[in-house]
Amino acid sequence: MDFNHEKSRAMWPRAAKVMPLGVSSNFRYWGDEDTLFVEKAKGPYLWDIDGNRFIDYRLGFGPIILGHAYDEVDVRVREALANGVTYAFTQPLEVSVAEKIVAMCPAVEMVRLTNTGSEAVMHALRVARAYTGREKIIKFEGQYDGMCDYVLFSTYTDPKSYGNRRSPIPVPSTSGIPRCLHDLIITLPFNDFEIFETTVRRTWHEVAAVLVEPMLGNCAAIEPLPGWLELLREKCTEYGIVLIFDEVKTGFRIARGGAQEVYGVLPDLATYAKALGNGYPVAAFGGKREIMEVVGVGVACGGTYAANAVGVNAAAATLELLQNQPILETIAERGRRLQAGLKRIFDDAGIPAVICGHPAMFSPVIGLSEKPTDQRSWARSDHNYYLRLVRAAYARGVMPDYDPREPWFMSYSHSDEVVDETLNVMEDVVRAVKR
Numbered sequence: 001m002d003f004n005h006e007k008s009r010a011m012w013p014r015a016a017k018v019m020p021l022g023v024s025s026n027f028r029y030w031g032d033e034d035t036l037f038v039e040k041a042k043g044p045y046l047w048d049i050d051g052n053r054f055i056d057y058r059l060g061f062g063p064i065i066l067g068h069a070y071d072e073v074d075v076r077v078r079e080a081l082a083n084g085v086t087y088a089f090t091q092p093l094e095v096s097v098a099e100k101i102v103a104m105c106p107a108v109e110m111v112r113l114t115n116t117g118s119e120a121v122m123h124a125l126r127v128a129r130a131y132t133g134r135e136k137i138i139k140f141e142g143q144y145d146g147m148c149d150y151v152l153f154s155t156y157t158d159p160k161s162y163g164n165r166r167s168p169i170p171v172p173s174t175s176g177i178p179r180c181l182h183d184l185i186i187t188l189p190f191n192d193f194e195i196f197e198t199t200v201r202r203t204w205h206e207v208a209a210v211l212v213e214p215m216l217g218n219c220a221a222i223e224p225l226p227g228w229l230e231l232l233r234e235k236c237t238e239y240g241i242v243l244i245f246d247e248v249k250t251g252f253r254i255a256r257g258g259a260q261e262v263y264g265v266l267p268d269l270a271t272y273a274k275a276l277g278n279g280y281p282v283a284a285f286g287g288k289r290e291i292m293e294v295v296g297v298g299v300a301c302g303g304t305y306a307a308n309a310v311g312v313n314a315a316a317a318t319l320e321l322l323q324n325q326p327i328l329e330t331i332a333e334r335g336r337r338l339q340a341g342l343k344r345i346f347d348d349a350g351i352p353a354v355i356c357g358h359p360a361m362f363s364p365v366i367g368l369s370e371k372p373t374d375q376r377s378w379a380r381s382d383h384n385y386y387l388r389l390v391r392a393a394y395a396r397g398v399m400p401d402y403d404p405r406e407p408w409f410m411s412y413s414h415s416d417e418v419v420d421e422t423l424n425v426m427e428d429v430v431r432a433v434k435r
């Protein structure tokens with residue numbers, strides 16, 4: 001990278017001695033030479049330990065909806081700390097947070113709090129299996145639902161390994177997944193109406209859940225085609241399958257009620273994390289009363305840190321702000337301007353590009369003239385050029401993720417001035433980096 005990151009470079013060997021790859025999450029490893037270490041973050045900015053300041057569009061992979069170190073949330077958390085953090089009891093504020101989630105998310109009648117999105121997904125799958133008495137899960141290629149072994153298939157692998165789209169091969173994203181779990185997952189291309197219908201007609205009696213990221217937040221924010229989510233809803237109802245929306249990225253970000261509000265399709269269960277706590281570790285899963293009520297009746301769900309006071313206070317403060325102020329509307333307005341500005345920059349440079357997703361989380365996809373509809377069509381985009389652009393943007397202080405599948409995330413702290421500064425940088429970058 002052509003900016004000074006000597007201190008990060010010196011830190012990495014030390015980190016790598018005691019942590020595999022020198023990080024706590026594989027996604028943070030950018031190479032032995034290029035893995036950055038962070039000093040602090042505030043508002044829309046992040047500073048590395050070399051003192052470089054970046055306008056942050058990674059936002060911790062999406063949780064930061066208000067801005068880093070957002071005072072109104074942090075004050076609430078700080079005050080709560082004086083009263084202890086983990087009680088092995090329920091606190092009244094937890095009930096208020098559950099009430100807020102139920103009020104905001106149209107499909108959610110009952111909810112349980114967890115700490116991470118992975119945990120929320122794991123619990124939702126168990127509930128779906130317990131409710132239906134079936135074991136298999138259908139999920140879609142390019143979708144990532146966390147580190148849970150059951151669904152860590154066909155996420156970020158090269159789609160060439162997925163086989164023919166009529167008979168897709170579920171490809172494990174990691175070693176260490178037991179062989180027997182390979183038999184419990186069916187992976188399908190997103191937005192493929194015909195293949196979904198034929199698969200469900202053939203397998204429904206074994207399928208507990210269809211798990212879908214309603215917008216592919218882990219594959220360039222690919223949007224559902226009109227009728228796609230409706231089809232999933234219709235077939236799940238017809239065959240008694242639990243429809244689960246993984247709203248870990250979309251929830252409390254693209255609308256107060258997430259994707260289910262935006263697209264007007266209600267799942268049976270939904271999972272949340274990220275924007276729910278503006279970066280504090282808090283997550284949730286919830287949905288129809290009839291399904292959620294299996295929890296506790298022969299169905300396990302719990303955790304030592306579930307609904308700890310830090311997460312609960314962060315969620316209470318974040319949801320209160322999102323409910324009462326036009327925060328998401330403002331983010332969307334600025335995001336639209338950023339999307340339009342980026343599109344114009346690519347157009348002016350004669351570079352084919354489409355912008356996928358929602359103004360609060362979107363991806364420029366370069367080299368395609370039509371929006372991709374699944375991971376297979378997205379894979380034909382020009383990743384190498386995107387990576388070169390992103391590296392040049394880092395040198396000028398703008399930081400989207402280097403992985404082209406990871407959307408640009410907006411926060412309320414990304415003001416109009418920040419958007420303008422970003423567009424100026426990107427204009428220079430696109431001019432300087434020839435395709």
Ligand SMILES: Cc1ncc(COP(=O)(O)O)c(C=O)c1O
Pocket residue numbers: 061115116117118119121144145146147213217218246247248249273274
């Ligand atoms: C859609 C989706 N589901 C689940 C997860 C897992 O969440 P966590 O990293 O909090 O375990 C993620 C994480 O990026 C995600 O994007």
